[in-house]
Each structure stands twice: as structure tokens, then as C-alpha cells.
Amino acid sequence: MNQPARxxxxxxxxxxxxxxxxxxxxxxxxxxxxxxxxxxQALEQRTGIIALIFLVLSLxxxxxxxxxxxxxxRRRKKALGLYGFLYAALHVTIFFAIDYxxxxxAIWRDVRNKSYILLGALAFLxxxxxxxxxxxxxxxxxxxxxxRLHRLAYVIPLVxxxxxxxxxxxxxxxxxxxxxxxxxxxVVIVIxxxxxxxxxxxxxxxKPR
Amino acid sequence: xxxPNIPSIPPxxxxxxxxxxxxxxFIKAAGVIAGSLVLAACxxxxxxxxxxxxxxxxxxxxxxxxxxxxxxxxxITNYVNYYEFTTNKQGVARLARDFQTxxxxxxxxxxxxxxxxxSVDDLVRRYQPEERIYRLRCVEAWSMVIPWxxxxxxxxxxxxxxTADAKYVRFETIMRPDDMPGLESPLYPWPYQEGLRLDExxxxxxILATGLYGGELPAQNGGGIRLVVPWKYGFKSIKAVVKxxxxxxxxxxxxxxxxxxxxxxxxNVNPNVDHPRxxxxxxxxxxxxxxxxxxxxxxxxEQVAHLYAGMDLAKFY
Numbered sequence: 424m425n426q427p428a429r430x431x432x433x434x435x436x437x438x439x440x441x442x443x444x445x446x447x448x449x450x451x452x453x454x455x456x457x458x459x460x461x462x463x464q465a466l467e468q469r470t471g472i473i474a475l476i477f478l479v480l481s482l483x484x485x486x487x488x489x490x491x492x493x494x495x496x497r498r499r500k501k502a503l504g505l506y507g508f509l510y511a512a513l514h515v516t517i518f519f520a521i522d523y524x525x526x527x528x529a530i531w532r533d534v535r536n537k538s539y540i541l542l543g544a545l546a547f548l549x550x551x552x553x554x555x556x557x558x559x560x561x562x563x564x565x566x567x568x569x570x571r572l573h574r575l576a577y578v579i580p581l582v583x584x585x586x587x588x589x590x591x592x593x594x595x596x597x598x599x600x601x602x603x604x605x606x607x608x609x610v611v612i613v614i615x616x617x618x619x620x621x622x623x624x625x626x627x628x629x630k631p632r
Numbered sequence: 633x634x635x636p637n638i639p640s641i642p643p644x645x646x647x648x649x650x651x652x653x654x655x656x657x658f659i660k661a662a663g664v665i666a667g668s669l670v671l672a673a674c675x676x677x678x679x680x681x682x683x684x685x686x687x688x689x690x691x692x693x694x695x696x697x698x699x700x701x702x703x704x705x706x707x708i709t710n711y712v713n714y715y716e717f718t719t720n721k722q723g724v725a726r727l728a729r730d731f732q733t734x735x736x737x738x739x740x741x742x743x744x745x746x747x748x749x750x751s752v753d754d755l756v757r758r759y760q761p762e763e764r765i766y767r768l769r770c771v772e773a774w775s776m777v778i779p780w781x782x783x784x785x786x787x788x789x790x791x792x793x794x795t796a797d798a799k800y801v802r803f804e805t806i807m808r809p810d811d812m813p814g815l816e817s818p819l820y821p822w823p824y825q826e827g828l829r830l831d832e833x834x835x836x837x838x839i840l841a842t843g844l845y846g847g848e849l850p851a852q853n854g855g856g857i858r859l860v861v862p863w864k865y866g867f868k869s870i871k872a873v874v875k876x877x878x879x880x881x882x883x884x885x886x887x888x889x890x891x892x893x894x895x896x897x898x899x900n901v902n903p904n905v906d907h908p909r910x911x912x913x914x915x916x917x918x919x920x921x922x923x924x925x926x927x928x929x930x931x932x933x934e935q936v937a938h939l940y941a942g943m944d945l946a947k948f949y
Binding site: 459460461463464521522523524526529532533536537538539589590592593594597598599600601602603 | 704706707710711719721722772774817819820821887889890891894906908909911913914916918919921922923
């Protein structure tokens with residue numbers, strides 16, 4: 424962490440441009456009326472997918488660094504995770520404020536028995552403390568408990584995939600319906616988690632270059 | 633059924649089709665240019681050229697019998713669930729652009745005295761389709777108001793003479809794998825099938841539609857011919873019908889085979905029976921921003937509630 428102030432690396436630029444680009448694209452689509460005939464739903468679905476993509480990218484940093492020896496990747500997982508939080512927050516805000524116009528009675532009526540929304544809410548509630556404690560000063564003060572708390576980052580993407588699987592039309596038991604995309608996310612996440620198991624790590628790890 | 637009182641519009645008030653299309657082209661082009669300035673490849677799902685199809689002149693001011701305006705032709709033809717093409721609602725119109733909808737044959741068979749195969753041209757000649765402005769309420773909690781052109785299914789069924797054993801009607805969608813890329817997906821038990829109880833099928837509101845907005849029925853909306861049952865969730869209104877079979881037993885349907893706990897045989901629009909995924913208490917009318925309350929039987933309770941007298945609709949969902 425003893426980097427002097429210098430020009431940002433290519434990867435850093437990529438991460439931050441990539442982080443804001445989806446928002447720019449969504450705004451442009453909204454302004455040009457290109458958000459389908461059902462724009463609010465389109466915004467909900469797209470911010471959701473984008474959030475999941477960033478969470479997965481964040482999760483991929485450590486295993487990719489291990490496989491490739493490119494250590495800088497490890498220092499980008501925080502920014503990627505925070506972009507994931509940004510789009511998750513947009514996703515949740517659009518749901519409450521735009522879709523339901525903050526009509527909490529209607530939200531409660533529609534939400535209480537919908538497991539996909541409950542799982543989504545759980546995922547977001549778990550993300551909040553991670554985003555808050557990403558502040559450097561807090562991290563330092565929390566010491567070991569920071570690491571323990573941030574193990575949640577392994578669980579949250581799985582909760583999000585559960586939310587996604589329950590939100591699409593289909594049937595998991597029979598493997599029928601629109602399950603392809605959420606299942607692919609699930610497979611990628613599981614691989615990224617398996618690569619962290621010490622025995623697997625020992626088999627694949629390359630020496631830092 | 634009460635016929636809506638439609639004020640007639642003097643021809644001078646109607647925007648000529650050419651002007652109307654040019655205006656849309658302009659708006660679309662502006663959108664494309666602005667979009668490509670950001671990053672063309674990333675702009676998701678620009679609505680694909682409905683304009684290559686002859687868009688019938690819109691009828692400004694027309695409403696359903698509750699006074700709600702018609703949904704735009706472009707939205708009706710570009711926001712479609714039609715999984716035989718793709719699960720992407722905005723992608724259907726492009727993929728269905730070259731889909732042949734004429735000539736089109738429908739085979740009517742099963743428990744009938746006069747099984748017969750009809751061409752859609754035959755059917756149109758025999759039954760004189762008329763405009764029916766219906767609300768369509770998708771199980772995904774969005775809705776539209778659509779001016780179909782069609783005729784009551786009852787007319788056709790009476791002519792083939794169902795036998796005394798006939799209790800249900802089964803419908804089947806065409807399978808043309810070369811033209812319908814979605815059929816490759818093993819995640820759905822093709823073909824698309826739907827069914828109605830015979831008395832539902834004979835109800836005057838139940839129509840076979842052959843047209844839309846006064847013009848032809850576009851391929852993406854179920855052309856050659858489709859079923860429209862306005863008091864049921866949209867997935868009951870099966871598209872591109874090629875088989876109509878009268879049966880004694882309740883037919884199996886595609887969605888109830890996939891998830892019987894979510895998609896029942898009846899699938900009547902019912903704000904009081906919840907769905908694990910979408911709110912069935914409210915819906916978003918395409919073209920509006922606020923949610924509106926979903927009406928019992930999609931607003932057709934007066935006409936159809938008697939069909940279900942004494943039934944527990946929470947059980948027979």
C-alpha cells in the first residue's frame with residue numbers, strides 16, 4: 424500500500440471507465456426512449472444484472488491473480504465491489520421509488536410472500552456493511568474483524584444468484600424455463616469460490632511475477 | 633356484451649400513414665445516433681424495425697370500454713413474449729420478420745363430428761372478423777389495450793360439432809425450427825400448448841384473432857392466427873395456432889408443465905390470488921409510469937364470473 428501518487432494504471436482506468444459506462448449507457452437509453460416499452464422494468468432488470476456482474480468481477484480478482492500471477496488484480500477488487508454496490512443501490516432505489524412510488528403498503532402487500540424479493544433484500548442488506556467498511560480508516564480500526572466481516576463477499580453473490588433464479592420464469596427442480604443466465608452466473612461463482620480452497624489453490628497457484 | 637361507444641373521427645383528423653411513419657423514423661434515427669455516441673454496441677435492444685412492416689394508421693382517441701387508450705402499435709408489435717423465437721421480448725419482431733404467416737392452415741379435430749382443416753382465408757371469409765378492443769394482462773404484471781381483429785371461437789366450434797364427450801379444447805402452436813430459433817432450447821417442453829374448458833372456449837369474448845389495428849396480424853403477435861382470451865393471463869392466448877383439438881380431459885399446457893405451482897390451467901386474472909414472482913394485485917400499463925390496480929377477471933367479471941360460480945379460485949388458479 425505504499426504507492427506514491429502517480430499515474431493510474433491501465434487496469435485502474437479500465438475499472439473506473441467500466442464502472443461508470445453502464446450508467447452512461449442506461450441514461451442515454453432512457454433519454455432516447457430506448458428502454459423497451461416497459462422502461463421501469465428494463466431499468467430494474469439491467470441494473471440488477473450489472474450489479475451482479477461487478478460482484479462477480481470483484482470475486483474473480485483474487486483467483487485470477489493467483490492463476491496469472493498478475494498481482495495488481497488484487498488491488499482492484501474493492502473498486503469493483505463498490506461499483507457492484509452502486510448498481511445494487513440503484514436497483515433497489517428504482518424498485519422502491521420509481522416502480523412502487525414509495526407506496527409502502529403496496530410494497531409490503533407484494534413483497535412479503537415473494538421469496539425472490541426477500542432474497543434480494545437480504546443480499547442488499549449484507550452488502551451495505553461491506554460498502555461502509557470499505558473506508559480505509561474503518562478497515563484499519565476494525566483489525567481482524569474486518570476480514571471476518573468481508574468473508575460475506577463469498578456468500579452475497581450466491582444469494583444474488585438465488586434471487587435471480589427465483590425471479591425468472593421457470594422451475595429449478597425440472598431445469599426448465601429461463602434459467603440459463605442465472606445458472607451460468609452460479610457456475611462461474613462456484614468456480615471462483617472453489618479456486619479459493621487451499622488444496623485447489625496449491626494445485627493452480629503461480630508464483631507472483 | 634356492451635359494445636363500446638366509439639366516436640368516429642373525421643378522416644382529416646387522422647395523420648396520414650406516410651407522415652406518421654416518417655415521424656417515427658426520425659425519432660428512431662435520432663435515438664440511434666445519440667445512442668451510438670455513447671457506445672453503439674452497448675445500447676441494449678434498440679427496438680428493431682417494426683417499420684418494415686406496414687404499420688396500420690393509428691386510431692387516435694380510440695379506447696376500450698373503460699375509457700383507456702389503445703396501446704401504441706409499435707409497443708404491441710415490439711414488446712412480445714414469444715419464446716419460439718427468443719425469450720427477449722424486444723428481439724421477437726426482428727427474428728419473426730420473414731416468418732411466413734400466409735397461407736396458414738388450422739386443423740380442428742378430436743371429439744367433433746366434422747373434423748376439418750381450415751385455411752385462415754377460409755375462416756376470414758366464413759366468419760367475418762370484427763374489431764375487438766381488449767385489455768391484455770400479462771402474468772409478468774404489465775398490460776396493454778389492443779385492438780384485435782377476430783371472430784368468436786364459438787362460431788368455428790359450432791360448425792365442427794363437438795360431441796357430447798367433448799369437455800375441453802386444446803390448442804397447439806406451429807413448430808418451424810428453421811424459422812424459430814428458440815425451439816432449439818431444451819429448457820421448454822415444446823410445442824407450446826394451451827387449453828380452455830369448453831364453456832370458456834364458447835364464450836363470446838373468446839376470439840381467434842387474424843388482425844391487429846385494422847391490418848394483418850404480424851408474425852410476432854401470433855400470425856397466421858391466434859387465440860385471445862381477455863380475462864385470462866396473456867400466456868393463455870396462444871399464438872400461431874395450427875391445431876385445435878376437442879378433448880374429454882383437461883389438456884396439459886406448456887407453462888403448467890414447467891411450473892404447475894405457478895401457472896394453473898385456469899390462469900384467470902385475479903388480483904386476490906398471488907403469484908410467487910409477480911404482483912398480481914397491480915400492473916403497469918405499457919406507456920404509463922404508475923402502477924394501476926389489477927381488475928378481477930381483467931375487468932370482464934360481469935361477463936365471465938358466472939363460468940366459475942362455486943369454484944374456489946385460489947385452488948383453481
